[in-house]
Amino acid sequence: MSAQVIDGKSIAKSVRQEVAAATQQLLTATGIVPHLAAILVGNDPASEVYVRNKERACAAVGLKSTVHRLSAETTQNELLALIELLNRDKEVHGILVQLPLPQQLDSMSILDAVLPSKDVDAFHPENTGLMLQGRPRFLPCTPAGIMKMLQVCGIQTVGRHAVVIGRSDIVGKPMAALLVQKGVDATVTICHSRTVDISRVCRGADILIAAVGIPEFVKGDMIKPGAVAIDVGINRVGERLVGDIDYAAASQVASAITPVPGGVGPMTIAMLLQNTLTSAKLAAGS
Numbered sequence: 001m002s003a004q005v006i007d008g009k010s011i012a013k014s015v016r017q018e019v020a021a022a023t024q025q026l027l028t029a030t031g032i033v034p035h036l037a038a039i040l041v042g043n044d045p046a047s048e049v050y051v052r053n054k055e056r057a058c059a060a061v062g063l064k065s066t067v068h069r070l071s072a073e074t075t076q077n078e079l080l081a082l083i084e085l086l087n088r089d090k091e092v093h094g095i096l097v098q099l100p101l102p103q104q105l106d107s108m109s110i111l112d113a114v115l116p117s118k119d120v121d122a123f124h125p126e127n128t129g130l131m132l133q134g135r136p137r138f139l140p141c142t143p144a145g146i147m148k149m150l151q152v153c154g155i156q157t158v159g160r161h162a163v164v165i166g167r168s169d170i171v172g173k174p175m176a177a178l179l180v181q182k183g184v185d186a187t188v189t190i191c192h193s194r195t196v197d198i199s200r201v202c203r204g205a206d207i208l209i210a211a212v213g214i215p216e217f218v219k220g221d222m223i224k225p226g227a228v229a230i231d232v233g234i235n236r237v238g239e240r241l242v243g244d245i246d247y248a249a250a251s252q253v254a255s256a257i258t259p260v261p262g263g264v265g266p267m268t269i270a271m272l273l274q275n276t277l278t279s280a281k282l283a284a285g286s
């Protein structure tokens with residue numbers, strides 16, 4: 001059996017088209033252009049690429065974006081002062097602090113300083129709480145992108161066993177929270193670095209989501225025949241980008257699988273655009 005490839009690139013494209021159309025409508029109705037302000041501290045090459053991709057993605061759908069580049073020596077107070085400025089700026093609808101931050105900065109208190117109504121990454125505890133209670137303002141971009149892929153591909157979640165590998169605040173935990181929501185109704189297991197006999201747990205999954213950060217961590221024999229395999233991992237191995245799932249082996253066992261690249265990655269950016277639009281609409285009261 002060869003798995004259906006879940007084409008994140010094309011699903012993301014249709015999300016971007018929807019965002020572009022709605023952005024145009026908002027502009028016509030209110031004169032407002034949604035505006036994403038990104039903060040990049042230091043010179044991490046991967047972060048540079050991520051921020052540039054986000055800038056391009058904004059431009060392509062008609063969103064305004066500005067990038068605030070700060071030196072690697074920036075202090076906590078300097079960064080907090082910039083966030084405060086952006087919090088107060090009525091023309092800024094989304095604030096994104098590119099992670100990781102240099103070591104001298106306390107990421108958690110920096111992220112906490114972003115106004116929840118402009119927190120388009122949905123990392124602020126207020127937004128996490130709203131999501132957990134099933135009344136989200138913004139959904140965290142990567143898990144939201146995965147939910148969108150499942151929905152577009154008609155993958156049933158009700159009563160199915162979803163296993164999420166990874167318990168980060170950015171991917172694993174919110175992913176599990178979305179899968180367990182009323183209406184989605186999966187039965188969810190979260191695995192992490194201390195899980196015992198993880199292969200056995202994974203083999204019980206109807207939907208397996210890997211967000212580990214270890215190249216090809218999930219082997220073919222950890223996947224139940226016919227399961228859906230979602231690969232969040234982005235790992236650089238030499239010149240290649242490799243996921244957390246052994247794609248060649250898994251695609252012989254799974255019924256559907258996301259590739260790396262071209263799977264979850266494009267969805268994450270598309271959902272960021274959607275959140276920025278949502279923020280501008282909320283600010284406009286429309």
Ligand code: NAD
Nearest residue numbers: 142166167168171192193211212213232233234264265268
């Ligand atoms: P993280 O390092 O914060 O979390 C990794 C998780 O994996 C941890 O919770 C840990 O408990 C678990 N883990 C580590 N070793 C394990 C083991 N041996 N067995 C079981 N679990 C183990 O990473 P993250 O931010 O959640 O990102 C995970 C991966 O997803 C990374 O490769 C990252 O680059 C990628 N990522 C991709 C996107 C995207 O848009 N596609 C977005 C965010 C992260």
